[in-house]
Amino acid sequence: xxxxxxxxxxxxxxxxxxxxxxxxxxxxxxxxxxxxxxxxxxxxxxxxxxxxxxxxxxxxxxxxxxxxxxxxxxxxxxxxxxxxxxxxxxxxxxxxxxxxxxxxxxxxxxxxxxxxxxxxxxxxxxxxxxxxxxxxxxxxxxxxxxxxxxxxxxxxxxxxxxxxxxxxxxxxxxxxxxxxxxxxxxxxxxxxxxxxxxxxxxxx
Numbered sequence: 762x763x764x765x766x767x768x769x770x771x772x773x774x775x776x777x778x779x780x781x782x783x784x785x786x787x788x789x790x791x792x793x794x795x796x797x798x799x800x801x802x803x804x805x806x807x808x809x810x811x812x813x814x815x816x817x818x819x820x821x822x823x824x825x826x827x828x829x830x831x832x833x834x835x836x837x838x839x840x841x842x843x844x845x846x847x848x849x850x851x852x853x854x855x856x857x858x859x860x861x862x863x864x865x866x867x868x869x870x871x872x873x874x875x876x877x878x879x880x881x882x883x884x885x886x887x888x889x890x891x892x893x894x895x896x897x898x899x900x901x902x903x904x905x906x907x908x909x910x911x912x913x914x915x916x917x918x919x920x921x922x923x924x925x926x927x928x929x930x931x932x933x934x935x936x937x938x939x940x941x942x943x944x945x946x947x948x949x950x951x952x953x954x955x956x957x958x959x960x961x962x963x964x965x
Contacts, residue, residue: 770922772915777808779839779913781815781906782832786845786881788821795894796844796880796902803906822847822881823858826865833875839916840909841869844902845881846890859883876912880905 781804785797797816804814815838819828822845829841843866849855862881870877880902884890892898 770915770918772911772913772918774807774907774910775914776804776910777810778813779809779910780813780837781809781840781842781909781913782829782838783814783816783842783844784819784825784828784832785816786819786822786825789846789848789890792846792882792890792894793844796846796882796900796905798902799895799900800842800844800880800902800906803903804910807907807910809910821845822862825862825881826869829866829877830869830873833869833873833877836875838875839913840876840878842878842902842905842909843880844905846894847881847883848887848890849885874916876909876916878905878909878912 783797783800785793787793801814801816805811815832817828817832819825825843825845829843832838833841845862847855847859847862863879866877866879866881869875882890882893882901884893893901
């Protein structure tokens with residue numbers, strides 16, 4: 762990889778001290794349980810403690826966004842991992858569910874501010890799902906766990922950055938005996954106004 766011209770801010774694969782929730786669908790459990798095991802393995806390998814991993818089961822993929830949002834709104838977890846498996850059938854049901862699940866998970870992440878990792882398989886066949894649950898294509902549960910750890914770390918790193926509004930606030934006396942807070946960069950003009958007011962009072 763070419764070296765970047767400027768330094769970048771990135772999350773670390775360090776889950777120590779962080780709490781995670783995994784929402785897993787029971788539908789197509791043959792696949793989702795494999796994804797769940799690998800997700801837990803990914804969290805433990807990156808330093809998470811067993812007591813800091815909560816597993817929540819829902820009937821199917823359609824119920825994942827609602828459960829994920831409920832968990833995120835508690836503010837108890839640094840990231841939510843969403844796990845499910847959808848297989849295309851002969852009707853449009855698959856497309857409807859896929860769109861709603863993706864939209865719901867994304868909306869929950871954006872509106873709650875808690876990172877959500879998308880570990881929902883959307884496959885045409887069972888063979889494709891098996892390949893992505895630990896056979897030929899790796900394990901998407903493990904990958905979702907790593908993504909959750911990195912995003913939780915990144916959010917923590919971004920939150921620790923200094924704010925542009927962190928200038929020291931100083932009290933400034935304004936006309937009419939009112940006090941107000943002004944940033945240090947604006948205090949000079951306030952002092953000039955105060956000096957003019959005092960000079961006019963002395964002349965009277």
